[in-house]
Amino acid sequence: MSRSRQPPLVTGISPNEGIPWTKVTIRGENLGTGPTDLIGLTICGHNCLLTAEWMSASKIVCRVGQAKNDKGDIIVTTKSGGKGTSTVSFKLLKPEKIGILDQSAVWVDEMNYYDMRTDRNKGIPPLSLRPANPLGIEIEKSKFSQKDLEMLFPGMSADFTSENFSAAWYLIENHSNTSFEQLKMAVMNLKRQANKKSEGSLAYVKGGLSTFFEAQDALSGSQSPQPLSHRPPHMHTGSWGSIRPIWHRKGGLLKQ
The missing domain is CATH 2.60.40.10 (Immunoglobulins)
Known part of the structure; x- marks a missing residue:
């Protein structure tokens, strides 16, 4: 044409x-x-x-x-x-990622720091944001170019929220001049963070036990009496009744 x-x-x-x-x-x-x-x-x-x-x-x-x-x-x-x-x-050019705690002349979109590894199309609470400095030590930007690091770690990422996260890439990019003693201190910081997270989850579960038992009692009381032989196995008084006496209330939590 x-x-x-x-x-x-x-x-x-x-x-x-x-x-x-x-x-x-x-x-x-x-x-x-x-x-x-x-x-x-x-x-x-x-x-x-x-x-x-x-x-x-x-x-x-x-x-x-x-x-x-x-x-x-x-x-x-x-x-x-x-x-x-x-x-x-x-x-x-690839934009330099600004941490949520870093000083910036522009407003940082916090959506970029949500954990998006799941395919669920829903927002994640701000409490689930990852820390900008997970190791808790001073960050020193590497002199290596982004292109060189991409060639050195093909298919990987220095973003610790990514499924393809490379610890080596992250250390080279942010802590290439960090001493070994500081890195050992960073390991201790990570362990403390992990312990706090575990303790927080356990406390949440313990705090809900009393509510669970109260709900179970309310459901049991609202049901019409049935012959023992016609009750489902999980509703037999033998299984639940043998557990209840073992527990007692103390300080708002149920402890064995």
Whole structure:
């Protein structure tokens, strides 16, 4: 099919690097005759057409998406000119993750710190947020580049909430200059955190035992009397009655 115009040619982009969702201005030649003529726009292989705003035949404004490639061309496609070419490229940077306790000039979205390893489409209480510094020692950012670490640990992650978490990657990235004595102190901090979590869960269970027994008594009292031979096995007085005398109330909790 013949085209009425020359293919689009991208000759400039500003800025030429940035993190995902960076707003960029694309300049070039034959970038379309109007908004309806623009049918395709990719940056680093990612489709950015949904955020594209056609300004003129030499200017388009859009936002860069979550591209897989860290560097790539800017390709514009129009009805009148077809698929174009580019003389410039865009470098996609990975955003530095800001901890929820780190100082920042922007508001940190706490949803990024929820435990999303499950597939359940529901929110998780803020109490389940993971600490920004799990080891409890000073964090020193590594001099290694993110790209080098990704090559060293393919398919892994330094995010301790990820299923592919790599402890080695995390230590290199955050504690490459930490002494062995400090690391031993970090292990003790982790053990203390684990013990606190276990004690908290146990206290929660103990606190609910009295409520459970009261509910069981209420259910038993509301049922009409039945012959022992017709009761389900779990309702026989032999099984429940033999347990009840062993327990006694003390301080609001049931102890053996």
